[in-house]
Amino acid sequence: MCNVFDVDGRFYLVDLPGYGYSRVGMAERQGMQALVQRYLTERQTLRGAVWLLDMRRDPSAEDHAVGELLAARGVPVLVAITKADKLARSHRQERLRTIGGAVGMPEDQCVLTSARTQSGIDDLRDSVFAFVGQGAAGSAEQAPGEQP
Numbered sequence: 155m156c157n158v159f160d161v162d163g164r165f166y167l168v169d170l171p172g173y174g175y176s177r178v179g180m181a182e183r184q185g186m187q188a189l190v191q192r193y194l195t196e197r198q199t200l201r202g203a204v205w206l207l208d209m210r211r212d213p214s215a216e217d218h219a220v221g222e223l224l225a226a227r228g229v230p231v232l233v234a235i236t237k238a239d240k241l242a243r244s245h246r247q248e249r250l251r252t253i254g255g256a257v258g259m260p261e262d263q264c265v266l267t268s269a270r271t272q273s274g275i276d277d278l279r280d281s282v283f284a285f286v287g288q289g290a291a292g293s294a295e296q297a298p299g300e301q302p
């Protein structure tokens with residue numbers, strides 16, 4: 155499913171399912187893949203994407219496919235390398251470079267994050283607000299009654 159968060163009535167944050175590593179059957183996985191594919195390809199109100207990649211994993215074939223969809227769509231993309239707390243501080247920057255390089259994203263479009271320690275979350279928030287524009291621009295761009 156997609157989880158939709160209304161952010162202060164200004165814009166919607168839509169959490170799309172990850173499917174590369176989930177322990178679901180092939181049919182369900184293909185369903186999720188189709189959902190993500192259609193959302194990233196067709197959603198007219200999409201302003202930007204935060205692409206969450208687990209710090210401990212090398213990007214999978216599914217991840218690369220998502221990267222191609224995002225590149226084709228042409229919206230701004232920020233890579234959030236997640237669960238930074240799971241790795242020693244000394245290895246984090248190296249993982250950022252490796253993962254960013256693997257998905258063809260420049261270092262300045264990648265941010266190390268941890269939901270546990272909250273590191274990187276302020277940067278992430280700033281980037282999301284930049285996608286939708288400051289002030290009320292995000293909601294102004296969305297027609298009344300339009301779906302996220």
Ligand SMILES: Nc1nc2c(ncn2[C@@H]2O[C@H](COP(=O)(O)OP(=O)(O)OP(=O)(O)O)[C@@H](O)[C@H]2O)c(=O)[nH]1
Pocket residue numbers: 170171172173176236237238239240267268269270271
């Ligand atoms: N240590 C640590 N654990 C985390 C962090 N973020 C999420 N988790 C945990 O990781 C597990 C999986 O969560 P996510 O990676 O968000 O994955 P998900 O949204 O459930 O699954 P997909 O979206 O399908 O990939 C949960 O148990 C979370 O509590 C983090 O920054 N640090």
Ligand SMILES: [Mg+2]
Pocket residue numbers: 169170171172
């Ligand atoms: Mg998720």
